[in-house]
Amino acid sequence: MEQTLLAAHDLFAVRGYAAVKMDDIAAAVGVTKPLLYNYLGNKEQLYIACMERAGDSLTKTVAESVAESANPGEALGAGVRAFFEFLDSDRAAWAVLFDETLPRGGEIADRVGDYRGVIVELVSGSLLAQLPQDRRDSVRVEFEALSTALLGAAEALARWWLLTEEISAGEAAELLISTIEPGLRARSGSPTSNPPEKGTTTP
Numbered sequence: 001m002e003q004t005l006l007a008a009h010d011l012f013a014v015r016g017y018a019a020v021k022m023d024d025i026a027a028a029v030g031v032t033k034p035l036l037y038n039y040l041g042n043k044e045q046l047y048i049a050c051m052e053r054a055g056d057s058l059t060k061t062v063a064e065s066v067a068e069s070a071n072p073g074e075a076l077g078a079g080v081r082a083f084f085e086f087l088d089s090d091r092a093a094w095a096v097l098f099d100e101t102l103p104r105g106g107e108i109a110d111r112v113g114d115y116r117g118v119i120v121e122l123v124s125g126s127l128l129a130q131l132p133q134d135r136r137d138s139v140r141v142e143f144e145a146l147s148t149a150l151l152g153a154a155e156a157l158a159r160w161w162l163l164t165e166e167i168s169a170g171e172a173a174e175l176l177i178s179t180i181e182p183g184l185r186a187r188s189g190s191p192t193s194n195p196p197e198k199g200t201t202t203p
Contacts, residue, residue: 009050013092018101054093055115066126075126088169123147
């Protein structure tokens, strides 16, 4: 089963969900298509199994990065840097999770939406956690909206970076942080996030 998941993951990452057929996966593993259906179900179920690995890995990376933040600015910076470090270190996992050929409805779309929701909650929750309790309710909706917009901007910038690689992944992260952070700082009254010391960003 592990060999099948690895082979399917590689095919989905390179070709995209829409272009991969169960025949391709069966041929890559060296089994018959009926046997593949019998043990792992249809293409949708197989894709979800691959996607779960990628989604769990990304959410774990982001959660660990924002856990030690001291203020909203640091939480924002840590989350964005973790996102781009994940992209740079495991492009195949990113390609599986953010595949533009995925169906717009059904279980796959729901599961991808769930992972995006988890990331938004991680970021917005970490931002709110740095504020005094009596201020959180007044900015909760704004922080949730900002976190949703931030994820969308990070995805778009990541696609541009993968296509061009005109700058490093670390530089792309700092570009997004420096663009978004002033607005966040104005709303939260928090100090700015300091970029990592030289030599610690993604090359």
